[in-house]
Amino acid sequence: MAKRKPTLSSKEMETALGYDGRSLTHTSDTSPRFYSDLTPVADHLDERLKREYEEYAMRKHSQQEGSFMAANHLQLDGTRTITNGQHTITLIQRNYIGIYRFTVDVHYGFGFHLPLLFTGEEACRTVSLAKLQLDQTRAVTQGFFKLPPEIRDHIYTLAIPNGTWNIQEADSFDRSTFVGSIGDLSGYYYPLSKVLGILHVNRKMRQEALPLAIRATTFSLDDMDDIFMLLIAIGETGRDNIESLHFPWESRSDMESKWEEDPAADDHVVALPKLHAMTCVQLLKQCKRLRFLRLYFGSDLVGNMAPEAFKSDPGIQELCAVRIEQVEVWSLGHKSLKNNPLADWLRDEMQRSGARMGSMEREPRHGS
Structure with a gap:
């Protein structure tokens, strides 16, 4: 497996991001969380800072800064819940500093729980697809x-x-x-x-x-x-x-x-x-x-x-x-x-x- 190696110092990454890496604490979480690629959110602030910078650099490289900024201003009015039977998805916009501001908890009725940490764009994708409800009452005449x-x-x-x-x-x-x-x-x-x-x-x-x-x-x-x-x-x-x-x-x-x-x-x-x-x-x-x-x-x-x-x-x-x-x-x-x-x-x-x-x-x- 290829190992990721930082190309910038912590100070340089903080300057590019515009915030101090020590602010990436997320101390309110009581259990480990995972990013959308299923890698765990690190306990070490240096690793969190590196993840923040990698996300920032990826978006900058693909010239998506505009959508990135818009997505990170997504407002969920505190908590957004998606349900289907005994299955529940809970999204919360936290007062975190940085790109990853949304906690997402996937709970299935058979006891499954997946705690995630999302960017604004990722949270937006989750909520947007959930809004496309299947119309089961539409009359079918074909x-x-x-x-x-x-x-x-x-x-x-x-x-x-x-x-x-x-x-x-x-x-x-x-x-x-x-x-x-x-x-x-x-x-x-x-x-x-x-x-x-x-x-x-x-x-x-x-x-x-x-x-x-x-x-x-x-x-x-x-x-x-x-x-x-x-x-x-x-x-x-x-x-x-x-x-x-x-x-x-x-x-x-x-x-x-x-x-x-x-x-x-x-x-x-x-x-x-x-x-x-x-x-x-x-x-x-x-x-x-x-x-x-x-x-x-x-x-x-x-x-x-x-x-x-x-x-x-x-x-x-x-x-x-x-x-x-x-x-x-x-x-x-x-x-x-x-x-x-x-x-x-x-x-x-x-x-x-x-x-x-x-x-x-x-x-x-x-x-x-």
Whole structure:
């Protein structure tokens, strides 16, 4: 992983930003927060100052100073709350000094909580998409919708080919799609594919066809952080309908966080991700139709890590409890790790969990 190195002194960054780095305290937070790329907000003021300057420099370089200033004057009247059933997003504009002034708390009804720190532009994206409410009361008079639902579903299935979805530009996804989709708790507006014309005919057709399109799509991600963001961004509709996932069991924000804590540490230390592993599994467990999962591991990790350390890792233990019918474990070089002892153990544990859950569902209830 490339390590970021400051090119300016703290004094030079403070001069460019127009405020003292010591003001970036955020002492009102009682728990760690994360930026929109899932890296943690650092405890050290120098690291916070560097993050502020990187944001400032990025906007200046892309000549977005005007939109940046406008977004940072966004007023949310204290607190803005977005709700959908038991899911709630709370945005608060704080009296913080600096670019990152908005706390965003993602609370889902199944006990999930993600505390974030946003810029004004990011908060604006979240609120703006949340305002696009689905009109479920609009009368539909087109002849197509007079067909029985099962016939419409059959037509949708014929019109939706199987495909693979991946993030084309990670930075753009982090800064635009992810932060905007946080406000779309249902997942109705998630930009699944521009080529699936059936999703763009009208609201009613999108509402009916989107679940089927998600089921027909294999989601292939490059990082645990990507799957974490996807399962938030795609909303409840996405989590309810995803059937196939591919992603590596490693996290770029985890690696970056470890380096910032100890810059002298060896880059090649064999370690499992810690930062978002448990919450990632928490989201995976909400994928009710998940049938196929392909996990990628570094060959050095499954080849050199002590078996007991691997099996007792909290993230791995939680992963073993995910209900899944078919699991494959591959190397990062896209080769099957079949006959690797740790890979085989993980696959068997996960499939055994799926088999147990399946048999419990098939058992007849007393009195039925």
